Amino acid sequence: MTNQNTKLSIITINLNNKDGLKKTLKSIDNQSNKNFEYLVIDGNSSDGSQDLINNSAFIDIKISEKDSGIYDAMNKGIQLAKGEYLLFLNSGDYLNNSEVINNIISQLDGEEIIYGSLIYEDKDSSRVQHYPSKLTFSQFLYETIGHPCSFIKKDLFTRYGLYDTSYPIVADWAFFTKVIVKENVSTKHINEIITNFDLTGITARPENHDKINAERDRFLKENFSFILEDFTRTTAAEKKLERIQSSKGFKILKAFGVKKFQ
Known part of the structure; x- marks a missing residue:
């Protein structure tokens, strides 16, 4: 059982993804170090997920009720969690x-966001996704870190x-961007692969790419309009310069010792 001094809470949200939830629950139950709180927030599933949840004795907190989307469910988990740190491990x-957990629990030691690496995984392939140890505005302008x-x-x-x-697909990215870039909270990178990430989720579906871009653009304009235009203009100029410097003509001129290009 957990208490008010719990170091870590792991939160899983689920809606009618029984097969995916089985993998998630198995990985939790298999941890050698079980010194964490585990919550499952289900959206009133009708595919047998609730039976699976109710029969998993290692779940500390479980609720199943309708919600308004992914982040509404995640917010319910946040409000119920007792841990100092939260990890979101969706079904x-x-x-x-x-x-x-055994490898990382001692590393949760003060910084406000501590992040590792993950493996992107789909039916046919997988790849490791590493993130930079120093996070910048450009990291969030073009990418993110994995929740x-x-x-x-x-x-x-x-x-x-x-x-x-109000950002039904990218609220986790918006939160990271706000607190890391705008509020400058402390971060730390750890050299550990934490999670295998299911690429069949909503943010990875090709049909949602336009919606994702629209949500990201709205957030950036609402929160970073004062620097966004200058930043994108400068970045575009830098990329153009990189293309010029890597061109065959530039390399020939440099080889002939044209001082202007050195």
């Missing part, structure tokens, strides 16, 4: 091996608000 995602491999201090949600459900 279909699973911890990489049985020693993940299934990020340990977030619960206090951040108290200080800066829960996931913004």
Whole structure:
């Protein structure tokens, strides 16, 4: 059982993904170090998920009720969790091996967001996704860090608000961008693969790419309009210069010692 001094809470949300949930639950139950709180927030599934949840004795907190979407469910988990740090491991995602929690628990030692690596996984292939140790605006302008491999201090949600459900697909990216770029909270990269990430989820579906871009553009314009135009203009100029410098003509001129290009 957990208590008020729990270091880590792991939160899983699920809606009618029984097969994916089985993988997630198995990875939790297989952890050699079980010194964490585990919550499952189900959206009133009708595919047998609820029976699976109810028969899993290692789940500390379980609820099943309708919600308004992914981030509404995640917000319910945040409000119920007792841990100092939160890890979101949604159904279909699973911890990489049985020693993940044992290897990282001692590293949850003060920084407000601590993140590792993950493996992107679909039916036919997989690849490791590493993230930079130093996070910059450009990291979030073009990419993000993975929420299934990020340990977030619960206090951040108290200080800066829960996931913004007006961004139904990218609220986790919006939260990271707001607190890391705008609020400059402390971060730390750890050299561990945390999670295998299920690429069949909503953010990875090709049909949602336009919606994702629209949500990201709206967030950036609402929160970073004062620097976004200059930043994108400068970045475009830098990329153009890189293309010029890598061109065959530039290399020939440089080889002939044209000082202007050296």
